[in-house]
Amino acid sequence: MRVIILGGGFGGMKAAMGLDNKKGFDVLLIDRFNYHQFQPLFYQVATAGLDASNISFPLRKAFHNSRNVRIRIAEVIEILPHNKTVVTSSGEYAYDLLIIAMGADTNFFGNEQIARYAWPMKSTVEALKLRHHIIQNFERALEEQDEEQLKDLLTVVIVGGGPTGVELAGAIAEMRNWVLPKDYPELDFSKMRIFLVEGLDKVLAVMSEKSSERSTRYLDELGIKVITKAMVQDYDGEVLTFKDGRKIHTSTVIWAAGIKGNIPFGIPDSSVLKGNRIIVNEFNEVKDIPGIYAIGDIAYMETREYPKGHPQVAPVALEQGKLLCRNLIRQMNNEPLKPFVYHDKGVMATVGRHRAVADLPKPPLHIGGFMAWFAWLALHLFQIVGVKNRIFVFVNWIYHYFTFDQSLRLIFREFNTPADLVRERKSAKDKKPSAGSSRDVI
Amino acid sequence: MRVIILGGGFGGMKAAMGLDNKKGFDVLLIDRFNYHQFQPLFYQVATAGLDASNISFPLRKAFHNSRNVRIRIAEVIEILPHNKTVVTSSGEYAYDLLIIAMGADTNFFGNEQIARYAWPMKSTVEALKLRHHIIQNFERALEEQDEEQLKDLLTVVIVGGGPTGVELAGAIAEMRNWVLPKDYPELDFSKMRIFLVEGLDKVLAVMSEKSSERSTRYLDELGIKVITKAMVQDYDGEVLTFKDGRKIHTSTVIWAAGIKGNIPFGIPDSSVLKGNRIIVNEFNEVKDIPGIYAIGDIAYMETREYPKGHPQVAPVALEQGKLLCRNLIRQMNNEPLKPFVYHDKGVMATVGRHRAVADLPKPPLHIGGFMAWFAWLALHLFQIVGVKNRIFVFVNWIYHYFTFDQSLRLIFREFNTPADLVRERKSAKDKKPSAGSSRDVI
Numbered sequence: 001m002r003v004i005i006l007g008g009g010f011g012g013m014k015a016a017m018g019l020d021n022k023k024g025f026d027v028l029l030i031d032r033f034n035y036h037q038f039q040p041l042f043y044q045v046a047t048a049g050l051d052a053s054n055i056s057f058p059l060r061k062a063f064h065n066s067r068n069v070r071i072r073i074a075e076v077i078e079i080l081p082h083n084k085t086v087v088t089s090s091g092e093y094a095y096d097l098l099i100i101a102m103g104a105d106t107n108f109f110g111n112e113q114i115a116r117y118a119w120p121m122k123s124t125v126e127a128l129k130l131r132h133h134i135i136q137n138f139e140r141a142l143e144e145q146d147e148e149q150l151k152d153l154l155t156v157v158i159v160g161g162g163p164t165g166v167e168l169a170g171a172i173a174e175m176r177n178w179v180l181p182k183d184y185p186e187l188d189f190s191k192m193r194i195f196l197v198e199g200l201d202k203v204l205a206v207m208s209e210k211s212s213e214r215s216t217r218y219l220d221e222l223g224i225k226v227i228t229k230a231m232v233q234d235y236d237g238e239v240l241t242f243k244d245g246r247k248i249h250t251s252t253v254i255w256a257a258g259i260k261g262n263i264p265f266g267i268p269d270s271s272v273l274k275g276n277r278i279i280v281n282e283f284n285e286v287k288d289i290p291g292i293y294a295i296g297d298i299a300y301m302e303t304r305e306y307p308k309g310h311p312q313v314a315p316v317a318l319e320q321g322k323l324l325c326r327n328l329i330r331q332m333n334n335e336p337l338k339p340f341v342y343h344d345k346g347v348m349a350t351v352g353r354h355r356a357v358a359d360l361p362k363p364p365l366h367i368g369g370f371m372a373w374f375a376w377l378a379l380h381l382f383q384i385v386g387v388k389n390r391i392f393v394f395v396n397w398i399y400h401y402f403t404f405d406q407s408l409r410l411i412f413r414e415f416n417t418p419a420d421l422v423r424e425r426k427s428a429k430d431k432k433p434s435a436g437s438s439r440d441v442i
Numbered sequence: 443m444r445v446i447i448l449g450g451g452f453g454g455m456k457a458a459m460g461l462d463n464k465k466g467f468d469v470l471l472i473d474r475f476n477y478h479q480f481q482p483l484f485y486q487v488a489t490a491g492l493d494a495s496n497i498s499f500p501l502r503k504a505f506h507n508s509r510n511v512r513i514r515i516a517e518v519i520e521i522l523p524h525n526k527t528v529v530t531s532s533g534e535y536a537y538d539l540l541i542i543a544m545g546a547d548t549n550f551f552g553n554e555q556i557a558r559y560a561w562p563m564k565s566t567v568e569a570l571k572l573r574h575h576i577i578q579n580f581e582r583a584l585e586e587q588d589e590e591q592l593k594d595l596l597t598v599v600i601v602g603g604g605p606t607g608v609e610l611a612g613a614i615a616e617m618r619n620w621v622l623p624k625d626y627p628e629l630d631f632s633k634m635r636i637f638l639v640e641g642l643d644k645v646l647a648v649m650s651e652k653s654s655e656r657s658t659r660y661l662d663e664l665g666i667k668v669i670t671k672a673m674v675q676d677y678d679g680e681v682l683t684f685k686d687g688r689k690i691h692t693s694t695v696i697w698a699a700g701i702k703g704n705i706p707f708g709i710p711d712s713s714v715l716k717g718n719r720i721i722v723n724e725f726n727e728v729k730d731i732p733g734i735y736a737i738g739d740i741a742y743m744e745t746r747e748y749p750k751g752h753p754q755v756a757p758v759a760l761e762q763g764k765l766l767c768r769n770l771i772r773q774m775n776n777e778p779l780k781p782f783v784y785h786d787k788g789v790m791a792t793v794g795r796h797r798a799v800a801d802l803p804k805p806p807l808h809i810g811g812f813m814a815w816f817a818w819l820a821l822h823l824f825q826i827v828g829v830k831n832r833i834f835v836f837v838n839w840i841y842h843y844f845t846f847d848q849s850l851r852l853i854f855r856e857f858n859t860p861a862d863l864v865r866e867r868k869s870a871k872d873k874k875p876s877a878g879s880s881r882d883v884i
Contacts, residue, residue, distance in 0.1 A: 034577065034853050053493050058851045060625040070628065073581045073853075090585050135476065139515045143532050183502040186512070388841055392834065399830055409500045411476050411515075 001332065004086055004095040005029045006076055006264070008036050008059045011296030011317035012101030013385075018325025020066050024332055027069040028093055030086070034059055034073045037124050038384050040314065041393075043164065045127040046134070047171040048408040049400055052124045054392045057385040076102070079266030081289045097291055099324065100264070100278065104297040104312060107258035107275075117237040118255040121164065130254065132411050134172075137251060138184050152249045154192040157240055159232050160256035161198030162206065163349040166215055168254060169196045170352040173222040183409065194224045195248060199231050199257070204357065206311070207347050210366040211357035218351035232257070259312065261298040273300050277309070282339035284324050295320040301340065314383075315345045348376045353401070443774065446528055446537040447471045448518055448706070450478050450501050453738030453759035454543030455827075460767025462508050466774055469511040470535055472528070476501055476515045479566050480826050482756065483835075485606065487569040488576070489613040490850040491842055494566045496834045499827040518544070521708030523731050539733055541766065542706070542720065546739040546754060549700035549717075559679040560697040563606065572696065574853050576614075579693060580626050594691045596634040599682055601674050602698035603640030604648060605791040608657055610696060611638045612794040615664040625851065636666045637690060641673050641699070646799065648753070649789050652808040653799035660793035660810075674699070701754060703740040715742050719751070724781035726766050737762040743782060756825075757787045790818050795843070 001024055005012045008031035019025045038055035045052050063069040074090035079098065086093050106120035119130045134156075141153040156172055158165045173194055181189045196203065196219060203219070203226060204212045219226055231243040240248045261276035271279055271287045277300035279287040284299060286292040296317030300309045310316045320340060327337045348358040356372035359365070367375070377397065384390050443466055447454045450473035461467045480497035487494050505511040516532035521540065528535050548562035561572045576598075583595040598614055600607045615636055623631045638645065638661060645661065645668060646654045661668050673685040682690045703718035713729045715721055719742035721729040726741060728734040738759030742751045752758045762782060769779045790800040798814035801807070809817070819839065826832050 034581070034851065051493050051495050053850050058625075060851070064624040072584070090581075139476070139532075142514070182506040183500075388837075391837060395830075395833060395837070408495050409476070409502070 001025050001096050001328075002094060003027045003097045003099065003328070004093055005099045005101060006086070007031055007101035007103055007262075007296075008033070009039070009101060009103045009296065009317065010314045011103075011321040012099065013059075013062070014318050014321030015099050015101060015295065015325055016063070016069050018322055019328070020063065020069050022068070022325075022329060025068055025328070028072060028095075029059065029063075029069060030072045030074055030076065030088060030093075031059060032073065032075050033123070033125075034071075035124075036062065036385055038389075039122075040380060040383075042121050042124065042127040043168040043171055045124060046121055046130040046168065047175055048131055048135070049171065050393060050396055051408060052128055054389050054396065055384065056124055057389060062385070076264045079264050079292075081266060081268075081292060084291065095291075097328065098293065100267075100286070100292065100294040100298060101296050101317070101321065102262040102264065102298050103317075104259035104261050104276075106255055107260040108255065109258060111234065114232070114235050114253075114255065117235050118159070118253040120255050121168070122259070131408075133252065135409050135411055138180065138187065141187055142184065148249070151191065152238065152251045154187070154189075155195070155248065155250035156193070156252045156254070157195045157197060157248055157250050158254045158256060159197045160258070161196055161200070161203035161226070161228070162256065163204065163347065165196055165198070165254075165256040166203055166219065166349050166351055168256065169194055169219060169224050170222060170350060173219075173224050174353050177222070179409075195227055195250075196224050197227045197230050197232065199229070201228050203228070204349060207349070207357065208359045208364075208366045211347075211349075211359050211368065214366075214368040215349065215351050215357045218355050218357075222352050259297065263298070275300075283327055283337050284320055284340065293324055295324055303340070303342070306342065310342055313347075316342055319343070348372065348379070350376050443467050443538050443770075444536060445469045445539045445541065445770070446535055447541045447543060448528070449473055449543035449545055449704075449738075450475070451481070451543060451545045451738065451759065452756045453545075453763040454541065455501075455504070456760050456763030457541050457543060457737065457767055458505070458511050460764055461770070462505065462511050464510070464767075464771060467510055467770070470514060470537075471501065471505075471511060472514045472516055472518065472530060472535075473501060474515065474517050475565070475567075476513075477566075478504065478827055480831075481564075482822060482825075484563050484566065484569040485610040485613055487566060488563055488572040488610065489617055490573055490577070491613065492835060492838055493850060494570055496831055496838065497826065498566055499831060504827070518706045521706050521734075523708060523734060526733065537733075539770065540735065542709075542728070542734065542736040542740060543738050543759070543763065544704040544706065544740050545759075546701035546703050546718075548697055549702040550697065551700060553676065556674070556677050556695075556697065559677050560601070560695040562697050563610070564701070573850075575694065577851055577853055580622065580629065583629055584626065590691070593633065594680065594693045596629070596631075597637070597690065597692035598635070598694045598696070599637045599639060599690055599692050600696045600698060601639045602700070603638055603642070603645035603668070603670070604698065605646065605789070607638055607640070607696075607698040608645055608661065608791050608793055610698065611636055611661060611666050612664060612792060615661075615666050616795050619664070621851075637669055637692075638666050639669045639672050639674060641671070643670050645670070646791060649791070649799065650801045650806075650808045653789075653791075653801050653810065656808075656810040657791065657793050657799050660797050660799075664794050701739065705740070717742075725769055725779055726762055726782065735766055737766055745782065745784070748784065752784055755789075758784055761785070790814065790821070792818050 003025055005015050008029055013036050016027055016029045019027050035056040035058050041055045044050040059071050072090055074088035076088050078087040084095055106122045108115040120126050121130055137153050144150040158169050176189050176192050202212045204215050233241045233243045235253050240253055263272055263276050273279055278294040278298055280294050280299045280301050284293045284295050286294050297312040323340055330337055344361040346360040350356040354373050355369050356376045357368045358372040445467055447457050450471055455478050458469055458471045461469050477498040477500050483497045486492040501513050514532055516530035518530055520529040526537055548564045550557040562568050563572055579595050586592040600611050618631050618634050644654045646657050675683045675685045677695050682695055705714055705718050713721055720736040720740055722736050722741045722743050726735045726737050728736050739754040744751055765782055772779055786803040788802040792798040796815050797811050798818040799810045800814040
């Protein structure tokens with residue numbers, strides 16, 4: 001039985017591990033990167049707290065001892081369900097069973113200008129780029145003579161008040177409070193502004209009322225300006241405009257406001273739901289296409305407990321990957337399949353360097369502060385793939401905790417030196433007229 | 443006294459530290475990167491043994507507690523000695539004293555084609571690019587149907603049999619022997635060939651006869667083919683040609699065959715020697731330009747002990763940086779200056795995972811094998827800047843030693859995914875006729 005798994009994230013990796021060295025299965029795992037990414041810590045890579053390698057695990061290494069799992073680093077171009085073939089940038093591969101675990105990417109809701117100028121953070125490489133941009137901005141600020149331009153460079157706007165936005169805002173605020181004034185003694189960081197923008201009436205709306213309120217207080221104490229009930233209309237690289245006409249002048253907008261599934265070509269429209277999710281039954285079988293399964297963020301499964309689909313979080317992907325493999329083995333042995341039942345693990349989010357909020361489902365429990373933060377640390381450390389990664393993350397965290405220092409403020413650009421970028425920026429500036437004299441209302 | 447230091451390498455960093463918080467000096471340290479690079483371990487970054495961040499130290503962090511040292515991340519465009527001004531990509535800066543510590547870059551000896559297709563390794567970013575290329579090559583090899591093309595992909599040529607070339611060759615051989623067959627079970631690594639090419643009649647010619655012979659034996663035992671007395675004529679991305687007409691077909695040529703000083707514009711020709719080195723007296727004052735000093739790899743100083751100039755190695759740069767600062771302070775206090783006298787620390791090179799060769803000057807001692815390797819480890823660990831870097835390098839080394847595993851085989855490309863590159867390569871291949879049927883003689 002030839003099984004192809006598309007994507008080496010939480011779901012795909014778990015599925016491949018579930019079929020590892022299982023008789024009767026030949027597995028091909030295809031990903032565009034050669035490593036598994038630990039998404040929950042992207043924000044720490046972006047804020048120079050962790051190295052990209054600390055949260056990445058080489059896919060090939062994960063299957064060193066496998067007799068039946070092979071890896072291909074390639075981009076998926078198209079699925080041909082009638083030929084049971086996947087077309088990739090490194091050739092075509094035939095399958096008997098296909099597991100789509102391609103996850104989700106940033107959703108800019110069709111606004112191309114925002115997609116161009118705002119920073120997404122849905123891959124390790126994007127997190128690295130964001131890190132470089134943030135550091136580079138302060139280098140530029142040192143040369144800026146114009147007061148208004150300087151203000152723009154020292155303004156960071158994070159759009160999206162979910163866990164990602166909240167955690168990122170907290171980490172940037174800690175940088176401002178502890179590290180940046182030492183790195184750039186010439187700059188006045190009391191002028192630095194961090195905005196967290198949310199369309200709903202509160203941040204962390206997925207969590208309990210209590211946790212949402214707590215996190216709002218924590219954010220406030222960190223000096224983060226939370227703006228709720230604000231819909232972003234546009235961002236042109238200089239001015240962020242809200243639907244109600246308000247504006248913020250800023251050189252940094254980070255977009256954590258939505259995701260959409262990475263649907264490959266070849267999946268019929270009838271199998272795809274709004275938000276780019278593939279409709280599956282409780283065995284993760286894709287609607288209308290036999291032999292194809294979808295798991296994780298990209299899958300949309302309605303059950304009695306979750307009539308509006310499951311949350312797009314790592315535990316769902318992990319559990320679906322695990323169950324699917326067991327069902328495939330059951331199928332091969334002509335045993336009855338088991339439907340998916342999600343056991344909610346709860347939701348957590350850190351806010352700054354020693355506080356977090358957590359909602360635990362059974363018994364319903366809402367904890368906050370240092371204890372929640374400590375639980376968050378332990379849980380994430382435990383989940384990271386690879387013993388060495390765990391050690392390195394642990395040492396990094398201990399180090400930061402006692403030194404208040406994110407020490408990875410390094411710009412390793414492959415193709416441009418920082419100076420090239422400065423020069424580019426300058427020549428661009430010379431050509432372009434200023435954004436005008438009407439300043440922001442925020 | 444306004445002092446500008448160009449370059450944050452061994453020499454420039456030491457000079458800045460020597461003037462740190464010294465009364466009467468205002469120091470501006472200018473570098474194109476925002477970190478100090480520990481050059482002796484570039485080869486371990488290139489072979490996925492260490493993270494780039496492990497051997498990099500943020501310049502700003504190094505001077506967190508400084509009242510008089512400021513940093514600018516910028517490219518030096520020109521020096522105007524008559525105006526006592528440095529023109530950079532981030533503006534112009536006036537100086538009273540200028541210290542040039544811009545080091546050396548790869549010397550392709552004017553061959554533009556080699557410069558285009560061969561991989562240099564004289565910066566952290568270049569080491570990262572080389573790492574990505576090496577890994578990417580094996581991914582490409584998986585798809586290669588053509589036997590000859592596959593052979594080219596599995597052939598690595600390192601040009602230059604100095605310490606850098608020898609250490610790199612050893613590290614690549616260890617990868618082939620221990621890691622790559624597990625990562626790519628589909629490939630036959632007995633077919634992988636590693637060549638080390640040297641123009642002189644032996645490798646490590648800068649070292650003693652005994653160390654050179656020892657290292658040749660170690661290289662041989664690692665399965666590295668050493669080619670001596672071979673001058674490279676050209677490399678077009680597919681075929682490396684020697685002056686005597688011999689050829690090697692290969693997709694990877696690493697160039698460690700020479701360096702040249704990074705002379706900035708504005709230094710008069712009369713002050714520059716062949717090999718792009720700036721002529722200085724024994725106080726590191728540049729010939730013909732008062733108020734300008736040069737230290738480290740870029741400086742050429744003749745003394746009684748070193749009538750042909752000093753070796754271009756880290757200890758010389760460090761000692762010159764240290765002495766220069768002390769002399770500047772003496773000058774300010776109207777005390778007599780001290781001339782530079784180099785205390786030779788000896789030369790070492792590792793060959794593979796547990797052997798090295800070392801020449802110690804006093805008493806003349808030539809050690810090899812495990813003991814030399816252990817000394818090499820301890821010395822380098824001690825020299826790395828930053829306590830955390832030291833811990834991380836140490837943990838990485840311990841880990842590799844016991845697992846035989848370079849675990850950082852991660853491709854973090856900023857602008858291209860691996861698949862983009864494969865696609866590029868493919869479309870390039872389709873357009874280009876094959877290299878012809880005459881195969882290599884080596």
